[in-house]
Amino acid sequence: MLQRPDALVTLDNAGIHRGGRWLVRGISMSVDAGEIVTLIGPNGSGKSTTARMALGLIAPDEGTASRRRAIRVAYVPQKLTVDWTLPLKVSQFMHLTGRVGADEAQAALAATDATRLTHAEVRTLSGGEFQRVMLARAMARRPDLLVLDEPVQGVDFTGEIALYELIGRIRDELGCGVLLISHDLHVVMAATDRVFCLNGHVCCSGTPKSVALSPEYRALFGNRAASTLAVYEHDHDHTHLADGRVRHADGSITDHCHPDDGHHHEEPDKERSDA
């Protein structure tokens, strides 16, 4: 794969092998500065594993993972291991790990519309409020790369739209690259520049331009929502077997998927056909 000059992070044919099987394999992707990239795929398809490789938390057993030098990364994981029985105010939580100035913390809370939560107990926050605080905390570190694992988990649909808009604004303000992860995200905001669909490998990738908006959506959220939502749809035409082999639509079984498997019906972004 050609190294993209603006790439913050690049995975090239990267794979992770654990417990006698490949969790992901042949992953080639990158995130550029100022770009929002979304990983979608079913449970266990390797989204978090891929993100962890991109972050450098785990090293690929095959292929390479490279990051731009001196890159600042903020990672909002799917689960946080914090003892919520301890009283902890949002203001304290903002400074829990890493060096964040009081002004930066306040500015980030303001940017995520969470100023009024500054003195709230973290354990009393609603799902959407907590996500805003998590985003503020990540934003306050002024990262070059922001990695968000399931940022809309537990957030209602209207809140989901607002959060995606917020992530877009953070990208605009910081000029950072954003890697979003969602376990079955059919709805990706229009501001998502590229989508990679994983299923142990990159099934397909490209711009989320296969828009399929239902009239119900428009009725529910209005034109503003309609303009920010896109549905990225495709069909899988092969199945990954437990032993790592692949069963194809015609019933044949091979060791690997092939480029002509038919995953690639989504027109890849011509300039970015690096998947």
Ligand SMILES: Nc1ncnc2c1ncn2[C@@H]1O[C@H](COP(=O)(O)OP(=O)(O)OP(=O)(O)O)[C@@H](O)[C@H]1O
């Ligand atoms: N350290 C490990 N050892 C063995 N298997 C692992 C390890 N880490 C993850 N896995 C397995 O790898 C697969 C991919 O996991 P991963 O968390 O990357 O998937 P995901 O797409 O993020 O899933 P979800 O949508 O459920 O969060 C799963 O089957 C998981 O059980």
